[in-house]
Amino acid sequence: MSTDTTHYPPPTDAERAFYDENGYIVLKNALNPTGLDRVRRAFERREAETRAEWEEELRRGKFRNGYGNGPHAHTIRPDFDTDAVILDLANNPRVIPFVENIVGPDYQVMEMLYHNHHAGTAAHTTWHRDWPPWTHPQYTLKIKVFYFIDDQTPDMGCFSLVPGTHTNADYPPREAYSGDALERMPNMKKMALKAGDAVLWNVVCWHTGCANTSPRDRRMVIYGYMPFFVKKWIASPPPQSIVTWADTPQKRQLMGIHCVSGRRGWDRTDVPYLPEHEAIAMAKAL
Numbered sequence: 001m002s003t004d005t006t007h008y009p010p011p012t013d014a015e016r017a018f019y020d021e022n023g024y025i026v027l028k029n030a031l032n033p034t035g036l037d038r039v040r041r042a043f044e045r046r047e048a049e050t051r052a053e054w055e056e057e058l059r060r061g062k063f064r065n066g067y068g069n070g071p072h073a074h075t076i077r078p079d080f081d082t083d084a085v086i087l088d089l090a091n092n093p094r095v096i097p098f099v100e101n102i103v104g105p106d107y108q109v110m111e112m113l114y115h116n117h118h119a120g121t122a123a124h125t126t127w128h129r130d131w132p133p134w135t136h137p138q139y140t141l142k143i144k145v146f147y148f149i150d151d152q153t154p155d156m157g158c159f160s161l162v163p164g165t166h167t168n169a170d171y172p173p174r175e176a177y178s179g180d181a182l183e184r185m186p187n188m189k190k191m192a193l194k195a196g197d198a199v200l201w202n203v204v205c206w207h208t209g210c211a212n213t214s215p216r217d218r219r220m221v222i223y224g225y226m227p228f229f230v231k232k233w234i235a236s237p238p239p240q241s242i243v244t245w246a247d248t249p250q251k252r253q254l255m256g257i258h259c260v261s262g263r264r265g266w267d268r269t270d271v272p273y274l275p276e277h278e279a280i281a282m283a284k285a286l
């Protein structure tokens with residue numbers, strides 16, 4: 001459990017202006033409140049637990065879980081029953097004020113994953129954006145936060161994006177810049193950051209991961225955040241371990257269960273409210 005009770009600030013006007021112009025912002029030492037070692041241990045434990053399953057997928061040539069899961073990358077699903085680190089980091093007090101400012105007060109976490117793009121492998125993806133360039137005057141429909149748990153060198157399969165492309169109507173010319181030409185994309189910026197740093201970015205930016213030609217694995221923790229009205233858990237109820245972890249109204253909203261900001265009609269009805277959250281929900285007109 002993170003013991004950091006510091007109140008971290010939202011972005012300054014200059015930071016927000018940088019994000020608005022470029023579609024990303026780097027957060028130095030973002031893992032400090034959770035602890036780099038603690039996150040590394042959680043990563044390594046879960047990677048070991050899921051390695052056999054991934055190797056079986058490699059043998060069968062059938063891959064689930066996205067993010068280029070396959071011969072060049074292992075997309076590692078967390079086990080929420082045994083891993084509180086992945087949940088605590090979703091609620092990182094250093095980063096949440098940025099999420100709230102950029103996604104809006106009804107933010108929730110949409111995905112939580114560990115990811116290893118292995119040493120000496122080709123790129124596990126190509127230039128793309130995650131969906132059409134939806135825009136809102138103030139908020140971003142989806143951001144991701146990538147945390148790096150090792151120092152990144154430029155040959156290490158860096159996550160890369162083209163700053164400013166979140167406002168382009170056009171999609172990236174992926175045929176022209178794939179394979180050996182991947183890194184010839186004009187104006188691309190490699191996120192060659194330090195262990196413990198994070199990059200928060202708009203998923204509409206043109207982006208890719210590069211070939212990892214280095215002798216070191218590129219290991220990161222992935223989060224996606226969206227507004228609460230976007231539904232998750234589909235028809236199944238949220239896992240009990242997540243409901244138990246979410247012991248405050250803010251955490252209930254973060255996990256997409258009951259919102260603090262937003263309509264109570266969007267709340268799940270198959271999870272009982274926390275008493276203090278019921279009061280919040282019932283005070284709303286809708």
Ligand SMILES: O=C(O)CCC(=O)C(=O)O
Binds near residue numbers: 067125144160207
């Ligand atoms: O792993 C990477 O560097 C690329 C990530 C990516 O393509 C995505 O998040 O959509």
